[in-house]
Amino acid sequence: MTGAELWTTAAVFGPLLAALVALGGRPWTLKAGLALGSGTALAGSLGLWVEVTRQGPVRHLLGGWGAPLGIELWADGFSVAMLTVTAVVGAAVSLYSLSYFGDLSELDAGASPAGRAARYFAPLWLLLWAALNGIYLSADLFNLYVSLEILGLAAAALVTLAVTPKATVAGMRYLIVSLVGSMLFLLGVALLYTEFGTLSLEELAAAAPAGPMAAASLALMTVGMAAKTALFPLHAWLPPAHAGAPAPASALLSAVVVKGSFFILVRLWFAVYGGASDGGLLLMGGLGAAAILWGSVLALRQRSLKRVIAYSTVAQLGYLFIMFPLLAPEGLGAGGASGPASPEWSDDAWTGGILLALSHALAKAAMFMAAGNMTYAVARDALRDISGVAHRLPMSFLAFGLGGLSLAGLPPSAGFVGKWLLLREAISAGGWFWVAIITIGGLLTIAYVLMVLRHALDLKASSGDFRPVPKRMEWAALLLALAAATLGVRATETFQILLQGGVTPWS
C-alpha cells in the first residue's frame, strides 16, 4: 500500500462512511459525520497533492484488477485541484450548516420542515461529497455514471429541503433534467463500449476514438453533461433551484456540484477525445460566451438576492467553456474549420480556465453563505428587504464584497489571474471576439455585484425585524471569501499541480 491507495481511499470512502454515521439521526452523529467527512476529504486531497507533486499522476487499482476488467482510480493535477477546492468549500459549508439549521437537539421529531432539513442535510451532503470525489478520481465510464446518479439524487433532495412550493417544483425540475442527462450519458457509454470494448478512459484515449459512433457518443454525453452543468441554453433549471434551496445547499450546488459534470466534460473532450474537433471547441466556446452575456444581463434584472447570485453562476460557468477554444489556439484563426485539433495545448488557457473554476467555487460559496446570512437575519429574500443590512452584518457584507471582487476579476484575486491568463491567450491567438466577451462579462459582473452592495448599504430603508446571525456562519463565509480574494497571490502552486498530467494526461 502506497500513499496513492491510502489517500484515494480516504477521499472517496471517508465521506461515504461519514454519511452512514450521520444517518444516526442524533445531534452528535451529525457532528461526528460532518467532522469525519471533512477530515478525510481534506486529508485525502492534501495527501494526493503531495503525492502527485512528487511523482506525477498516480493510480489505485480497485480490487487489484486494473483496466479493463476492474475499475481504476486515477489522480492527476486536475483531479487534485478539484478535490482540494471541494474539500475546502465542503468543510466551510459543513461548519456553516451546523448553525444554519438551528438547534440540533430538537431534530428528533423530524416533524417540522426545519427539523427534517437539520436531520437530513448532513447525510445527503456527505453522500454527495463522496460521489463528487469519486467523479474527480474515476477513470472508468460506467463508474462515472453511477457516481453521477448519487450526485443527481442527493443534489435534487438538497433543493427540496426547502419547503416552499417554488423550491419543490424547482427541485423536481432539477431531478428530471439531471436524470435525463444521466440517461444520455449512459447511452453514450453503451455506444463507446460497443465500439471499443472498454470502459477505461485511459484505454479509450489510447484508441483515439473517431468515426460516426464515437462522435455520436460524444454528442450524447456532451448534451447530458451540459444540461447538468447548466450550460446555455440548458440553464433554465438552475436559477430557481439554486435560489430556492436552503443557503448551505445553494452554496454547495453553485460552487461544487455543477463542477462535477464540468469535470467530466473536460476529461471527455480533451483527455479521451484529444480535443475532438476545432468546430466543436468553437461551438462550446460560443455557448459559453452566450451564457456570460445572458446570465449577466438577467442577473442585473433580478429583484431577489439569491436569484442574482444564481444567474451569476450561469454567467460564470460560461467562462469555463471559453477555455475550450482557447486551449487549442491554432483552431481560432481557422474560423471553425473542422478536423483534429492541434496537439499543442495552451498552458495559459488551461491554468487560467481551471483557476477560474477553482476561484468561482470559493467565491460563489462565500457569496451564497453571505447572502444566506442576510436572508437569515431578515427572513426575506428580496433585494429591497436587505436594505441597510451591511451595518448589522459587516462581516457578511465584506464576504459578499470580496467574493464579488474575485468574480469580477479584480486583483489580487484568483479570478483576476485566471481571467488575465485567458485574456493573454486570446490576445496572442488573435481571438478578439473572446477578448471582448471576457471584458464585457467582467464589467457586467461588477455592475450586479455593486447593485447588491448598494442595497445592503442603503441606510434610509433599514428594516425593523432582525434575527441575530450566529458568528460561525459569518466566519465561514468570510474565510472562504478571503481565500478566493487572495488565492491569486499563491497561484504558482496551483499552476504546478495543474500541469501534472495537464490537458491530456494519457497521451
Added chain:
Amino acid sequence: MTEPLTVGFVLDGLVALLLVGLVFRLLRTRHLFEAIMLYVAYGLTLALAWVRLGAPDIALAEAALGAGVTGALFLNAWHRMAVRAGADERLPMESDP
C-alpha cells in the same frame, strides 16, 4: 438478409416489436392506471427478451425489480393520488403514530 428465416428469428422479431409497441402505447395513453399496467407488461416482456439475449441473471432481476418493485412503486403513487382525488376509498390511508 443473408440468414434463413427461422422460428427463433420470428420470435425475436415479435418480442422486439411488442416491446416498442407497448412503450408507444403506454407513453401515448391518457389514463394513468392503463399506463402503469402496460409498464408492468413491458417489464415482463423485457424479462423474456433478456432470456432470449442469454442473460438469465438480468431476466430474474428485471422480473423482480423492473416489473415487480418498480410497478409496485408506480401503483403506490397512483393509489396515493387516487385517494387524494377521491377515486379510491377501498384502502384508506392511515397515519402511524
Added chain:
Amino acid sequence: MTPLDLYAWAGVAVFLLALHAVVTRAHLIWKVLGINLMGTGVFLILLAAPARRDPLVADPLPQGMVLTGIVVAVAATALALGMALRVMSRTGSPFLTVDPESADPDPDAPEPPS
C-alpha cells in the same frame, strides 16, 4: 441482420420514444415513466450490441452493468415519484404549474421587464 440487431434497434426506438415523451408530456408521472424507459432502452443496447464469444450468452460485463443500472433505476424512480407526490401536495397539480421563473418573491417590487 441478426436477432441481436432486432433488440438493439428496439432499444434505440424505446430510448427515443421515451425521450420524446419526457420532453413533450407535461404530466409528472409520465415524465418519470419516460425516464425509466429511457434506461431500459440503453439496457437493450448494452446486452444486444457488444461483442460476445458465444452467440447464446451475453457478455458478462454488460450484464453486470445492466444489473447495476436496474437497481439505480429503481432508486431514481422511487425518489422521482416521491418528489412528484410532494409537488402535488404543495401545488395541488401533477404538472409543473408553478413556474419558478415567473413569480417574484416580493409582491410590491416592480416586475422585471421581460
Added chain:
Amino acid sequence: MSGPTDPQANNATGAASETGTGVDHAHVRPLLEDDGSRDGPAILTWMVGLLLVPAGVLLALGLRGAADSRDPRIPDLIAEHLPETGVSNPVTGVLLNFRGYDTLLEVAVLVAAMVAVWSLDRGQRVFGLPAGRARDEPVLAAVLRLAVPTAFLTAVYLTWLGSSEPAGAFQAGALLAGAGVLLTVARVMRPPTAAALPVRIIAAGGVAGFVVVGIAVLPFTGAFLAYPEGWAYPLILGLEAALAVAVAVILVELFVDVPSIPAPDSTLDTVDPTGDPLGRALAPDATPPDPGAP
C-alpha cells in the same frame, strides 16, 4: 398568489374530496388522467419527433451487426480470470469482484434515494387494512402464511445460489421486499419507520459492509476491495447476505415513506413563500403556527 399555489384553496379542495361521498370527477381528471391540454403545442411535439427520427436512423445504422463485427476481448478476459474471483457465475464475479466498487456505489444510490425520500415529508402514511384484520380474512391469512416463509427461504437460497448460478443479492432483496410490503399492507407487521435506529443500521449495512471489508483488506493486498488469497468466496457470500437484507429494507422504505397528498401537517402549506426557506418564524422565540388550528 392564486390558483394551485394558494394554500387555502389547496386545503379546501383536499377537504372536499375527503368528505365528499361521490367521486370528484373534476378533481380526478387532472391527477389520474391527462387530457393533453397541458402539453405543449402539437407542432412542438411533431418537431421534437422529427428531430429524433434521424438520430434513431443513425444509431440503428451504427449498431447494425455490431455484436458480430467486434473482437470479444472482455468476455475472453473474464473467462480467463474467473477462477481467481472465488465464484463461478461470471456475472457475480463482475458485480462483487472485478467491479465491486460499482456495486458498492449502486447500494449507495439506494441509500441516497432512501434518505432523500425521508427528507421529503414527515412520518409515513401507509395504505392498508386496519390493524389486526389480516387474521379475520382466511384467504389473506393463508396467502401470508404460505407466501412469506416461501419468499424468505427462496431469498436465502437465491443469495447462496448467486455464486454459481444466475441469481444473487439484488434478486433476493427484491423478493424479501415484496414479502415485507405484503406484511406491511396487511398490517401484520408494523412498517419500519425512518426514526427507528435498527432500520437505519440495516439499511446502511450494505454500504458499510462493503467499505469496511474494502478498507480491512487494504493493508494486506495493497488495494481497496482486493480480497486476499482464499478469502474471496467467504467475503463475497457475507457481502451478498448483507446486501440482500439492506436492499430489502431500503425497498420497503421507498414504498411506505413517499409523501401522500395532501400532507397532513398543514403547517407546511402555510409557509410564507418569501421568507425563510425552511419555514421558520423570524423571531427566535416565536411559536410556530399550531398544526391543529383550523
